[in-house]
Amino acid sequence: MNDIFYFFEHINSQTRFFFLVGGLSLFWVLELRIPFSKRPYSKLNHARINITFTLITLILNLFGAYGILKAVDLVSASNFGLLNMIVIPLWMYVLIGLMLMDFIGAWLIHWIQHNVKWMWQFHIIHHSDQNVDVTSGLRHHPGENIFRLSFTILAILITGANFGLVMIYQTVSAFFAHFSHANIKMPIKLENLISFVFVTPSFHRIHHHFTLPHTDTNYGNIFSIWDYIFSTKKDFKILNKIRFGIDTHMDQKEVSNLINLLVIPFQPYRTPPKKDNMNSKRIF
DSSP: OHHHHHHHHTOOHHHHHHHHHHHHHHHHHHHHHSBSOOOOOOHHHHHHHHHHHHHHTHHHHHHHHHHHHHHHHHHHHHTOSGGGGSOOOHHHHHHHHHHHHHIIIIIIHHHHHHHSHHHHHHHHHHHTOSSOOGGGGGOOOHHHHHHHHHHHHHHHHHHTOOHHHHHHHHHHHHHHHHHHHOOBOOOHHHHHHHTTTBOOHHHHHHHTBSSTTGGGSOOOSSBSHHHHHTTOOOOSTTGGGOOBSOTTOOOTTGGGOHHHHHHGGGSOOOOOOHHHHTTOOOOO
C-alpha cells in the first residue's frame, strides 16, 4: 500500500492521461466484442460529440486543478479535515478517504443536480445521450463540470485529503465513469454480486432509462452503497426494456447538435409527462 500511495503522490500528467485514454480504449474494444445493446449507431460520430465536451471544458479543468491543489495545500498546512483528526493505518486512510470523497464529490452533487431545477437543466445534457457507451461518461456540460469540481474541492476541505489520496480518487473515479457507462454485457449474477458494493454497467444503466422514476435512482459513481443507504437504489428488472435518453428531450437531431446541447440549460424548463410525474419523488 505504501508503494501504491507513493506512486499516486508523485503521479505526473502524462501517466494520468495514459490511464484516461487506456480506460476508454479498453472498454471501447470490449464494447465491440461483448456489447449489451446491439442497437446500430455510429460510434465515431457519437464519440465525437461526447469527447468534444471534454475538450471544451479543458480550460475549466485547469482552474479546477488549481483550486484542488490550493485546497490540498490548505488542509495540509492547517492539519484540517476529518481524516487528520484520527490516527489510522494507511490502507484504512485510503479506504475511508476514498469513500468520503466519492460520497461528497460524486454521489451528493449528483443527487442535488436531480433535485434542484436549474442544476438539473445542466445535467440534462448527460442524460440526453440515447446511445450510452464508454464515451457517455465524458458528456457533461461545462456548467456541470463547475458543480462537480466545486464539490470535489468541498470534499477535500471536509476530509482533509492529501494529494496522494486525491489522485487515487480521481483515477478510480475516472475508471468507474468509463466502466459504468460501457456498453458491455456481463454475467447478471456477477453484476448483482459486485453491485452490492460497486457501481456496475447494469446498475448505472437503470439511471439512464429515459423516464421517471428510474432516472432519479442509482446515483452512485464508485460505490453503490450510498444508494442502498439513502434508499435510491433500483434493481435490474427493467434491463430488457431499457431505453436511453430523457423523455423531455427525445428528438435525436436536437440532442445531437452541439450548439443546442450547450444552450439547453438556458432554455425553458420542460415538465416530464404526467405518467412519469405520478411515480416521481423529484421536488420540481
